[in-house]
Amino acid sequence: MPETVLRNGDTSNAAELSFDDFREIVINDYRVGFESRQASIIGRREVLTGKAKFGIFGDGKEVAQLAMAKAFRKGDWRAGYYRDQTFMFATGMSNLKEFFAQLYANPDIEKDPASAGRQMNCHYATRYVNADGSWVNQAETMNCAADISTTGGHMPRLLGLAYASKLYRQNKELEYLKNFSINGNEVAFGTIGNGSTSEGLFFEAFNAAGVLQVPMAISIWDDAYAISVPAKLQTTKEDISEILKGFQRDKGTNGYEIFKVRGWDYVALCETYERAIKICRDEHVPVLIHVTEMTQPQGHSTSGSHERYKSKDRLTWEDEHDCLVQMRKWMIQSAIISAEEMDLLESNAKKYVRECQREAWNELENEIKAEMAIAVELINQMSQQSAHKEGLQSIISLLHACVDPGRRDTIAYVRKALRLTIGENTGEREALVNWLNEENVKNKERFNSKLFSDTPQSPLYVPVVAAEYADDARILDGREVLNACFDANFERDKSIVAFGEDVGSIGDVNQGFAGLQNKYSDLRITDTGIREATIVGQGMGLAMRGFRPIAEIQYLDYLLYSITVLSDDLASLSYRTRGGQKAPLIVRTRGHRLEGIWHSGSPLGLILNSMRGIHVCVPRDMTQAAGMYNTLLRGDEPALVIECLNGYRLKEKLPANVGEFTVPLGKAEILREGTDVTIITYGSTLRIVMEAAEELEKMGIYIEVIDPQTLYPFDTENICGRSLQKTNKLLVIDEDIPGGGSAYILQKVIEAQNGYYSLDAQPKTLCAAEHRPPYGSDGDYFSKPSLDDVIETVYKMMNEANPGKYPAIY
Numbered sequence: 001m002p003e004t005v006l007r008n009g010d011t012s013n014a015a016e017l018s019f020d021d022f023r024e025i026v027i028n029d030y031r032v033g034f035e036s037r038q039a040s041i042i043g044r045r046e047v048l049t050g051k052a053k054f055g056i057f058g059d060g061k062e063v064a065q066l067a068m069a070k071a072f073r074k075g076d077w078r079a080g081y082y083r084d085q086t087f088m089f090a091t092g093m094s095n096l097k098e099f100f101a102q103l104y105a106n107p108d109i110e111k112d113p114a115s116a117g118r119q120m121n122c123h124y125a126t127r128y129v130n131a132d133g134s135w136v137n138q139a140e141t142m143n144c145a146a147d148i149s150t151t152g153g154h155m156p157r158l159l160g161l162a163y164a165s166k167l168y169r170q171n172k173e174l175e176y177l178k179n180f181s182i183n184g185n186e187v188a189f190g191t192i193g194n195g196s197t198s199e200g201l202f203f204e205a206f207n208a209a210g211v212l213q214v215p216m217a218i219s220i221w222d223d224a225y226a227i228s229v230p231a232k233l234q235t236t237k238e239d240i241s242e243i244l245k246g247f248q249r250d251k252g253t254n255g256y257e258i259f260k261v262r263g264w265d266y267v268a269l270c271e272t273y274e275r276a277i278k279i280c281r282d283e284h285v286p287v288l289i290h291v292t293e294m295t296q297p298q299g300h301s302t303s304g305s306h307e308r309y310k311s312k313d314r315l316t317w318e319d320e321h322d323c324l325v326q327m328r329k330w331m332i333q334s335a336i337i338s339a340e341e342m343d344l345l346e347s348n349a350k351k352y353v354r355e356c357q358r359e360a361w362n363e364l365e366n367e368i369k370a371e372m373a374i375a376v377e378l379i380n381q382m383s384q385q386s387a388h389k390e391g392l393q394s395i396i397s398l399l400h401a402c403v404d405p406g407r408r409d410t411i412a413y414v415r416k417a418l419r420l421t422i423g424e425n426t427g428e429r430e431a432l433v434n435w436l437n438e439e440n441v442k443n444k445e446r447f448n449s450k451l452f453s454d455t456p457q458s459p460l461y462v463p464v465v466a467a468e469y470a471d472d473a474r475i476l477d478g479r480e481v482l483n484a485c486f487d488a489n490f491e492r493d494k495s496i497v498a499f500g501e502d503v504g505s506i507g508d509v510n511q512g513f514a515g516l517q518n519k520y521s522d523l524r525i526t527d528t529g530i531r532e533a534t535i536v537g538q539g540m541g542l543a544m545r546g547f548r549p550i551a552e553i554q555y556l557d558y559l560l561y562s563i564t565v566l567s568d569d570l571a572s573l574s575y576r577t578r579g580g581q582k583a584p585l586i587v588r589t590r591g592h593r594l595e596g597i598w599h600s601g602s603p604l605g606l607i608l609n610s611m612r613g614i615h616v617c618v619p620r621d622m623t624q625a626a627g628m629y630n631t632l633l634r635g636d637e638p639a640l641v642i643e644c645l646n647g648y649r650l651k652e653k654l655p656a657n658v659g660e661f662t663v664p665l666g667k668a669e670i671l672r673e674g675t676d677v678t679i680i681t682y683g684s685t686l687r688i689v690m691e692a693a694e695e696l697e698k699m700g701i702y703i704e705v706i707d708p709q710t711l712y713p714f715d716t717e718n719i720c721g722r723s724l725q726k727t728n729k730l731l732v733i734d735e736d737i738p739g740g741g742s743a744y745i746l747q748k749v750i751e752a753q754n755g756y757y758s759l760d761a762q763p764k765t766l767c768a769a770e771h772r773p774p775y776g777s778d779g780d781y782f783s784k785p786s787l788d789d790v791i792e793t794v795y796k797m798m799n800e801a802n803p804g805k806y807p808a809i810y
């Protein structure tokens, strides 16, 4: 297979090249661009003929990407969107075969290393995690953070990728991390469509990079449309670089270098990228390259045609300003290539792309057909002994009749055959069942695996170390226990950084990091602007580049501002690359109850429903939180830790090994044994429940109190389910709305742990009101579960079971 990759070389320094070298480079560039265009054209056809489900392509954006690729070096990063196939081919981070394998959703990571068939086409990623969980040497590879489909959603992560270079350059303690950086010389290249710059995430990340002065190079591919919506409905003055001019750096200010260049002007593009990226790389100044006059020869995607919303004039203009048409014209006019040579190049390229497409298709189809042949044979054998021979033979005919079959066709028909033959216990049927079971295992791996990194480095395998206490252990405020834990970890591991609003100078609003900035420098304990989405993105990008970041969201209520990044990007990272990428980011926040509508949130239902792929830790006090941080900082998976907002000044005993002891994830703890009712609760309500237990005991009621400690994973040892075997009654208490986090817990205990079979009374929940709690102590009392609510709810359960012994209170 000929190589698609660009030759090293630099057209803008053409004066230093011989004309032949220059010629060769330009011709090769054009070939890469032209092959990419063919891939777009064939790709679209494959969708329209039904071989692939959906197609979105980079046609009309080729030439700028050739120029961008020239400026891209080993160690650099890309975080972009679905138009960048030419760049990926030109850098060698992807190729035509992989392009088609992804279009056909091939689940083999060898064939589609970016996503193993999990992502729509043109969603790119390089694999930087080895099978054993170790990192590849990113300083030696070109790197592409995994794309997501949400436009603009990658911008926060881009900021973090760029910020890592700044830390690697400025913090000399990090020089030992040679696999991630060489003196912070790496540029993070971002791409985004003109329409998507309307997103808040774009502006938030843009501003933050200007403040931080990081080597972030944003290219805006401006084709004047976002699907059907034209620039005048997207962008003030219809011109994004015009309105971003205020970000231009001046003498003595921070800011950006801003460039504007036309997307069909090959020479200008090459010059611009060379100049822009040099500034970005050398000086760590963010740059914006606004590439205008781009086109969409085939329209936005396979979902519809652009003739519906573009004027005839616009369509004609697009034909004329097609970047490859312009480049071709310039090459012939400049005698770089003759028209005949060009025709030959193009016809060879067409053939080559077709070949790649066919190979990619056949590779997947042959596997599927081979599996189908086995299934057909097994069904056929089973049919010989079956009372349903005819039905089974017609299933075989249907299988044979499948056009472009998928795995699901085979499996669905096998399952149908097994339903048809219920009760026929032949050896042949058993063989089919066995085959199905084996395929199910393989398909689970293909389609459902790697929600988490799931390697030996997972926090689930971090050794459990118990907290140890000296006889004269100091009793401190909870925040001081945390502070000691962070201090020990910062000392131990130089790659740990923490940042967020008010985290640096004052050491966070509750002083968990107090004094640590002075001790470890503002490169490691850092204040940020008020920008939750990019705080998380900053952490994610850092975590992808070898740091151990703790990104702080000041209050749990503000997590909503970062939920897109957490849900779309961080939580799906391992899954959408099938383990090819990871970002062991810890998001630290505090919540549950304090005062007022936006400082008492406990939206665990929201969190659990939107962030599968992130561990969710709900420590009941700061010592447990410290143990969880100790675990998470030694594992490689992302997690959210929600500390109790009202717990920082409560007294706790300082463990002697405060930076070493670990609290295992998924290990529920029975805090009080009892025989009457099992109560599962977490976070701030635990203290209330423990208090209630005392009063209930005086009433002759013995509750068993369980703290799951982490909601994801949830009680992996079935401690809750086993408790129900003793008490036969279940009450779940939390501070979320009814049907929020408590519904999740019920599903886990009643269904997954088979708790249903132990119950002799209706399972109950006690939650907060459906609205957010009003300000003040009365607001709290009448909105969140109180001591009285807990006691009365438990008592009522006992009253319902035995009214004689427990008459109604009122």
Ligand SMILES: Cc1ncc(C[n+]2csc(CCOP(=O)(O)OP(=O)(O)O)c2C)c(N)n1
Pocket (backbone or CB within 6 Å): 083, 149, 150, 151, 152, 192, 193, 194, 195, 196, 197, 221, 223, 225, 226, 227, 300
């Ligand atoms: C957050 C989000 N909103 C909406 C969409 C649907 N969508 C996909 S592409 C697109 C248009 C993007 O236009 P632009 O940014 O100009 O990029 P282009 O496709 O023109 O290159 C839209 C609205 C999306 N994928 N994500």
Ligand SMILES: [Mg+2]
Pocket (backbone or CB within 6 Å): 193, 194, 195, 221, 222, 223, 224, 225, 226, 227
């Ligand atoms: Mg656009």
